[in-house]
Amino acid sequence: MLMLVNCSGCHTALQLPRGATSIRCAVCHAITRIADPRSAPPSPYLPATSSSYNNGYNNNYYQPHPPPVPATSNHSQKKAVIIGISYRNTKNELNGCINDAKCMKYMLINRFNFTESSILMLTEEETDPYRIPTKHNIRMAMFWLVKGCKSGDSLVFHYSGHGAQQRNYTGDEIDGFDETLCPLDFETQGMIVDNEINSSIVRPLPAGVKLHAIIDACHSGTVLDLPYLCRMDRNGRYSWEDHRPPSGAWKGTSGGEAISFSGCDDNQTSADTAALSKVTSTGAMTYAFIQAIEKGQGATYGSILNAMRSTIRKTSEELVAGGGPVTTLLTMLLTGGSGVGLRQEPQLSCNERFDVYMKPFSL
Template sequence: MAMYWLMQGCQAGDSLVFHYSGHGSQQRNYTGDEVDGFDETLCPLDFETQGMIVDDEINATIVRPLPAGARLHAIVDACHSGTVLDLPYLCRMDRNGNYVWEDHRPRSGVWKGTNGGEAISFSGCDDDQTSADTSALSKITSTGAMTYAFIQAIERGHGTTYGNMLNAMRSTIRNTDNGVGGGIVTSLISMLLTGGSLGGLRQEPQLTANQAFDVYKKPFFL
């Protein structure tokens, strides 16, 4: 996997960014280390011949080796991407901005944290949701709605804290309904892989981390 390259030579003081905008899906988990019973996956261009990239692999490759003093930000714009890095904590936030950190550490005791570093992920939607495309960014071609919302949050000055970022991204997506297009196409691959059915657009960006923190006090910076 190309992800191995990201971690080569990683040391204290490094700030890493992993961005993926594409197809995502789920598959049944049989080890008992998933709260919802499913592993989240990424579907790269060659997934039909090489297979999907499972969240366990992503965690083992770019999360667990992260050394003390290093920082990783993941920006994953894909269907079913809420916990795609398998990080131990998910920030469950309501529409009023109130939040609690959910503990997603596996009951099996398998370690999903880092080797002392800090790992934080913004994802396009919750694990049971799909991510849409939008033409509102370029006005010419469709891009991921979450990627668009992430850029808008920074450009409009909402990137002061992680909580402000998450609220701004969700607000942008809720207010971009008229510009959304291609969501059905984006979701189709997930439907085919999981045997699910297509429904209306439900998309709320998520925040996960290797440890809980005050999202309204911790400054956001890459």
């Protein structure tokens, strides 16, 4: 039977292995010891017979509706989860995803005033086993990102790695497919489906909280399952496409704002290439996003989306004209008739429609 316990340090829900007597938190690194239930003191959620009992053990087993915990600060905060997966020494290996993660972290700290301690980084280069981008650790990271968020908070979820699709049988998807992210151990533990991503980091957002997702993966156009997708042509004209599920399932927030930039449309693939930086491999979408910010093209969501598409389109034309090093993300298509190009168009989706050329961008 699955057992969850709350971390004794930050209260994040942790999955307790069968028979374990302690567990280390991937977020705050606190070690939570688990008491033998036969000798455990009364739960802190029940009336206590003594206020002086404290043996250092955590008996605060996870409950669906724990009592509210007083906020530690009234100030708004910034938090980010950054994930880069290279799938080293496998047939799925990618070259640029960890570079993407490092570049994104640098940008958040130096351009948007995120602190080092507010960023949870998951890559294969991390020495902490709880920060390796496995399915379980990514799930815990998503839980940490939104836990305790309040009005004024700014959250960022960045993912660079493989993405895929799988058949949907619930009637929630217009095209009949769920979009997925592929953790490091996806071949044994399975993928993370868009429905779960939505329920984990979109639906919990309360009023006044803003989430930005930046997803550099194949088939990622609607991977957050947000209700509206911005359809933009090459001249910058756009309209909002309704992606609310035919089943009527709610995919919005709890009053907050969720906006996603993704590497490509659901039926497209995203490139892992050295063609943009000319120096090292990166995800085309992550590179184009950061370049838009660095070049002063990040005033509005529309200006960023246009700049990203222009950068990738220009690189694609250069590849068609002269060739270049392009590797793939899972099912990369090399297109362009007799030439080779990047067949991807970054996408913008959100929980509520807005004027993309009037709404200021900020993290």
